[in-house]
Amino acid sequence: MRSRTVLDAVRFGGQTPFYPGIPRDLSEIGVTNGLVHIRNDQRKATMLHSALLNVMIKAARQAARTLKRDFGEVEHLQVSLKGPANFVSAADHRAERILREELAKARPGYGFLGEEGGLTEGTDKTHTWIVDPLDGTTNFLHSIPQFAISIALQRDEMIVAGLVYNPATDELFTAERGKGAFLNDQRLRVAARQRLADAVVSCPLPHRGRGDLALGIRELAAAQPQVAGLRRFGAAALDFAWIAAGRIDGYWERDLSPWDMAAGLLLVREAGGFVTDLDGGDAMLSTGHVVAGNEAMHRELLAVLKQAAKG
Numbered sequence: 001m002r003s004r005t006v007l008d009a010v011r012f013g014g015q016t017p018f019y020p021g022i023p024r025d026l027s028e029i030g031v032t033n034g035l036v037h038i039r040n041d042q043r044k045a046t047m048l049h050s051a052l053l054n055v056m057i058k059a060a061r062q063a064a065r066t067l068k069r070d071f072g073e074v075e076h077l078q079v080s081l082k083g084p085a086n087f088v089s090a091a092d093h094r095a096e097r098i099l100r101e102e103l104a105k106a107r108p109g110y111g112f113l114g115e116e117g118g119l120t121e122g123t124d125k126t127h128t129w130i131v132d133p134l135d136g137t138t139n140f141l142h143s144i145p146q147f148a149i150s151i152a153l154q155r156d157e158m159i160v161a162g163l164v165y166n167p168a169t170d171e172l173f174t175a176e177r178g179k180g181a182f183l184n185d186q187r188l189r190v191a192a193r194q195r196l197a198d199a200v201v202s203c204p205l206p207h208r209g210r211g212d213l214a215l216g217i218r219e220l221a222a223a224q225p226q227v228a229g230l231r232r233f234g235a236a237a238l239d240f241a242w243i244a245a246g247r248i249d250g251y252w253e254r255d256l257s258p259w260d261m262a263a264g265l266l267l268v269r270e271a272g273g274f275v276t277d278l279d280g281g282d283a284m285l286s287t288g289h290v291v292a293g294n295e296a297m298h299r300e301l302l303a304v305l306k307q308a309a310k311g
C-alpha cells in the first residue's frame with residue numbers, strides 16, 4: 001500500500017496530498033532491496049512546536065536533568081537513617097530556580113508564580129508563568145516514578161499554554177489553547193467511556209493533618225460503589241494529563257494550589273474533556289476544588305460528589 005502511494009506520489013510530481021503519513025518531500029523516501037520506505041519516520045522528528053511551547057519545553061528539559069539525577073540519588077538515601085526528606089526539598093528548589101531562570105531568559109518581562117518562591121511580578125502584567133517544579137513530592141521521596149514538572153502560562157485571566165513532564169518516563173504532555181493536547185507528538189483525546197460503572201477514577205486522600213478528612217471519606221464512600229476502580233496516584237498534574245490521554249476516566253480533588261492545576265486544566269480541555277470546580281463552576285484556580293472527565297463522566301461524578309457534600 002505504502003509503495004503504491006509513493007509511486008502515485010512520483011506520478012503526481014512529488015506531492016502526496018491524499019495520503020496522511022506519507023512525506024510530501026520525496027527526499028524522505030528511500031528504496032532498499034526494491035522496497036520503498038520512509039527514512040527514519042521523519043514526521044516524528046520534525047513535529048513543529050510554537051515558539052512559546054519551545055521555550056517551555058527547553059526549560060522543562062533543563063530542570064528535568066537535575067530532577068532525574070536527584071531521583072537516582074534518592075534511591076540510595078532510602079536506606080539511610082536520615083532519609084531523603086531534606087535532600088528532596090533541595091531538589092525541589094533547585095528545579096524551580098532553573099525553571100525561573102530559563103523562562104526569564106526567553107520572556108524577561110513575564111511574572112512568575114512558583115510553589116517554592118511564590119509570586120514575582122513582571123513588568124508585563126498580562127503574562128504570568130504558574131509553575132510546580134516537582135509535583136508528586138511524596139512519590140519522589142519514596143522513589144516512586146510518578147512525579148512531574150508543571151508549567152502553565154496565564155495571559156490575563158486565561159491559561160493559554162500548559163506543559164506537564166514526567167522526567168522518569170520521558171512523557172511530555174503539552175497543550176495550547178485552541179490547538180489541542182499532545183503526548184510527545186501524539187494528539188490526545190479523553191476516553192470515550194460513558195458509564196461510571198466502567199470508569200477508573202483518580203481520587204484524593206488528604207495528607208495527614210490537611211483537608212477535611214470526614215468530607216473526604218464521605219466522598220470516597222459515595223464514589224466507590226459507583227465506579228469500576230478508584231486510584232490514588234499522588235501527582236495532581238499527572239492526574240489531569242492521564243485524563244487527557246484517556247488512561248483514566250475521572251478525577252476529583254480538593255484544596256489544590258494553582259500550580260498543581262493550571263497546566264493540567266488546559267490539557268484536559270484541549271483533549272475534549274470537562275473540568276469544573278465542585279459546584280460545577282469555573283473557579284478551580286481560586287477554590288482549589290476540581291472535578292474532571294469526559295462530558296458524561298464529569299457530569300456523573302459531579303452529581304455523586306455534590307450529593308456526598310450535602311452529608
Ligand code: IPD
Nearest residue numbers: 134135136137138234235236260
Ligand atoms: C501534591 C500532589 C498531590 C495532591 C496534593 C498536592 P506536591 O503536590 O499533587 O497529588 O494530592 O494536594 O499538594 O506537594 O507533591 O507538589
Ligand code: CA
Nearest residue numbers: 132135136260
Ligand atoms: Ca503540587
Ligand code: CA
Nearest residue numbers: 115132134135
Ligand atoms: Ca511541588
